[in-house]
Each structure stands twice: as structure tokens, then as C-alpha cells.
Amino acid sequence: DAKTTQPPSMDCAEGRAANLPCNHSTISGNEYVYWYRQIHSQGPQYIIHGLKNNETNEMASLIITEDRKSSTLILPHATLRDTAVYYCIVRVVPYNFNKFYFGSGTKLNVKP
């Protein structure tokens, strides 16, 4: 199973930055951290992924700690449309590198 820990829910005010934490203390050196989100009744949507360096794209930023045991997904200016369940995923074992195992995720509620 996925070895990540996320808070079950978070609130964020519209227009403010949303910072979603994820603990992955057993991550190994060649495992990437991926973030997905699932807006109600839709398939999961890819957000960002990284190995050890911080990453940024048009959707979000990913901050990975130096020891790689935790990471934070940052949505810089949250909108109501960002309300979703956010999943942090780490590949479990090397030979299963193509499989994604989902944890319980964080329900982000963006409020006006």
C-alpha cells in the first residue's frame, strides 16, 4: 500500500496560498513523489512530480525536504475550482515502478 500520510482535510480562503503537506518517511532514493487531485466525480488529474529538487509548473509548486521524508504541494492562489481531494503518491517498490497506489488524500475546501 501507499506509504504516505496526509491530513484528511484542510480549508483555504480563496486567493490565498494552499499548502498541502505529505509525509513519506520510508521513501527510497529512486522513488519520485507525485501529486494528483480528484475533483468530484472526475478521474484523477496529474499536478506535479519530483525526485529531490523543488519543482514548479503552471498549476503548483512542489517543495521536497532535503531528507526527502516529506513534501508540500503549494497552490499559490487557490480558487473555488481547486476544491478537490489531493493525493500524494510515492512508488512503493522498485519493480512496481509503473503502479500507483493511492492513499486517503487530503480534501481541500477552498472557501470564498
Next chain:
Amino acid sequence: SAVISQKPSRDICQRGTSLTIQCQVDSQVTMMFWYRQQPGQSLTLIATANQGSEATYESGFVIDKFPISRPNLTFSTLTVSNMSPEDSSIYLCSVRPFVNTEAFFGQGTRLTVV
């Protein structure tokens, strides 16, 4: 990127019957994956569908209940057999074209068993 189409998008079925869900990808991929999402829950991996070989099932899922076909590199089907109300879930198809790239998901099939 990969665009995934699933059919049907939703269905209501009688218990004891079977439903076959189709997944079509717009490009060739080696592995396709099937997930189940029970109401209010996260996604659970059912199996990996490999072209030219039998599907590989995760713990708790068996071929008799969830037979999978993978006739070519762009298409797969998942059958939910002998359905009961506990099978009411969203079933999702996913592909991951390359190592260390993102996975792509279909929009899912919402199944209700009555």
C-alpha cells in the same frame, strides 16, 4: 500525453448480472491499470492489464470476479461479474506511458447495482 475514453460512463445494473467496461487509449501503451473507487473512498488498484499476457491482480481481487481482456496496445476491458450492491463503485482505467512520467486516468464508470 494520453487521452482515455471509458464506456459506459455510468450504468445501473441488476444484482447477479455482469457489466463489461471498455477503455480506449489514443496511443499505444504497454500497461493499463484498473482501479475501483468505492463511495467516499480513495482509489484501489484492481489489476494491471498487460498486452499478450494475463492480467496481474492485486491482493483481494480475483480473475473470476474481475476478468480483464487486453487484445491490443490501445484497448482493454474490465468485467464486473455476478454483481452485488457492494460492487457499486466508480471503476477507472489508467495508463502510464513511460517510467517516471505521470499516469493518465479516464473519467470513470459509475456503477450502481440494485
